[in-house]
């Protein structure tokens with residue numbers, strides 16, 4: 001069995017990495033949370049086949065420090081840097097995957113390094129029992145399937161399915177156990193349950209975020225957004241739980257937006273958290289929408305939460321496309337991009353409609369959220385992008401449209417390294433939306449704190 005060293009200080013991500021590597025690539029993953037521990041364990045054992053590390057660990061440049069170690073000790077172990085600007089092969093032994101939540105890419109790269117093909121994985125002769133590290137199991141309170149320990153080459157039952165396992169896991173860990181076993185046929189049950197548990201933990205973290213720093217709040221929000229996006233096509237159970245993350249996120253987004261007196265500050269936090277485009281533009285849209293709602297006569301608290309819930313889901317169907325093409329940005333421009341397939345373009349055309357159809361399945365969907373999502377590109381049926389915006393949309397839909405249009409102009413301006421000035425942005429918005437009911441809303445942006 002191959003061995004992979006995972007260096008990661010994000011508790012949600014480390015669970016995801018370890019579990020996926022073990023279940024899909026049959027590699028034994030060892031997890032550490034600091035750069036020092038990573039280097040020490042590598043020095044002591046030296047028999048790892050692969051090192052995977054986040055690019056930033058405890059705010060330090062992990063990539064640089066680990067690479068210095070590899071350079072000065074002539075370490076040949078292949079290395080995958082996760083996070084950063086691009087997906088690239090740096091040299092024959094060093095690779096980069098940009099999105100920390102792009103488990104598929106991380107697995108694909110790891111598989112090629114470890115010499116595992118999909119075919120091999122499918123055909124791999126597995127024993128009756130399959131090993132899984134403690135790290136992903138530790139977060140579970142109930143056994144999703146029977147769990148076993150290996151004692152003198154025999155498998156001894158640790159817990160039956162549905163047993164409460166807090167204590168037994170703790171006890172096993174105390175005696176030095178670092179691996180438990182499940183029946184090989186139960187592997188995917190385990191993956192699904194660990195994912196569900198992660199959603200629960202992220203939701204908990206969001207709900208308990210009131211004492212956290214803005215930085216930490218943004219980190220957990222980012223976890224929620226990216227996790228939901230990455231798991232959109234997994235099981236129905238997981239898809240249902242996303243409504244919980246979204247509801248909890250909506251509140252925290254309001255918090256973060258209120259805590260930031262200026263857009264500049266919010267942007268800096270997003271940048272230092274290396275947030276993806278969908279999360280970043282949703283957060284800026286939330287900031288702008290919140291400002292508008294505060295400045296119109298009919299605005300109220302509930303509307304901010306509703307808009308945030310909507311923002312969580314509105315572009316979720318675009319996530320797989322952004323993961324595959326991390327350099328892409330503006331939604332409308334995606335349609336003309338020759339790098340995208342017809343199937344991808346079809347999703348781009350219909351992403352508003354698809355997301356609206358997703359949220360109506362949620363029991364706790366805020367009233368009218370589906371309609372807001374469907375209309376977020378100005379098309380009544382949620383298909384395509386409007387050139388001329390309809391007059392008879394709800395005021396909140398208009399707020400959302402304007403907030404998103406602002407973000408596009410804002411991002412384009414900062415990308416060109418030009419100064420962002422409301423007196424330049426407002427005329428552009430007026431030109432785009434034309435009619436008085438929209439212009440009235442646009443005028444509230446005059447005093448938007450940049």
Ligand SMILES: [Fe+2]
Pocket residue numbers: 314315331351352376377
């Ligand atoms: Fe969109």
Ligand SMILES: [Fe+2]
Pocket residue numbers: 281314315331404
């Ligand atoms: Fe959007």
